[in-house]
């Protein structure tokens with residue numbers, strides 16, 4: 603049984619002549635423990651898909667089902683971290699456990715253990731304002747993983763970080779997710795990120811986003827960031843980029859005349 607199943611999901615925004623068809627129809631099955639990355643051109647509906655999966659948005663038609671139980675729910679990580687500035691780092695990481703009504707002592711211990719894993723033990727009592735972008739994103743990752751989620755939904759979590767930090771956090775996430783059995787749906791602009799992290803990479807078309815290609819990554823698990831220098835990595839990246847390039851700049855049927863120059867989608 604897949605942990606995540608999307609059946610003919612579509613989503614549009616607005617009404618009448620101004621309707622924007624954002625997504626689908628899209629079908630997707632993610633197996634238990636699988637890490638699926640979704641790449642696609644800007645504006646193709648990736649965030650819309652993830653927001654539907656998270657229950658923040660309803661599909662216009664079709665259905666998206668997550669199979670979890672209450673003790674191991676789905677957790678989300680966003681590009682803008684989604685952490686609370688008025689809570690300490692420890693309280694942020696404990697947040698999901700508090701929602702689950704975990705006993706305070708146990709919640710503190712689990713939160714502290716995750717902070718230690720992410721190198722943030724010394725910042726437990728600090729407020730997020732005192733942290734760098736990379737540290738804030740580590741807090742968001744610790745908070746999501748602390749609830750031991752069955753399903754992890756990630757929407758471009760590293761997009762706001764510089765290239766070096768992004769690589770470091772990709773490698774950390776790789777190690778962390780291989781140590782847990784979370785089923786993960788991960789949205790990214792970056793083919794490289796998708797190939798490092800994913801068991802499977804789905805390429806979406808320009809809006810309204812559908813899955814136009816799917817590849818399994820040939821790298822055994824547990825793997826490390828060393829796969830970046832594997833010749834198969836470069837070959838697969840080139841192949842997927844060819845597919846993606848065709849979609850970047852393609853305009854949706856409802857988007858009106860093409861811009862004169864310089865505008866439009868970018869990968």
Ligand SMILES: Nc1ncnc2c1ncn2[C@@H]1O[C@H](COP(=O)(O)OP(=O)(O)OP(=O)(O)O)[C@@H](O)[C@H]1O
Nearest residue numbers: 615616622624643644645646647648649650651809
């Ligand atoms: N709340 C909304 N109201 C109106 N239109 C929306 C809304 N949310 C998304 N859209 C439109 O739906 C389309 C898909 O948006 P979405 O944010 O899902 O794309 P994306 O692939 O995540 O883009 P990016 O990679 O640039 O973040 C876009 O054309 C966007 O303008």
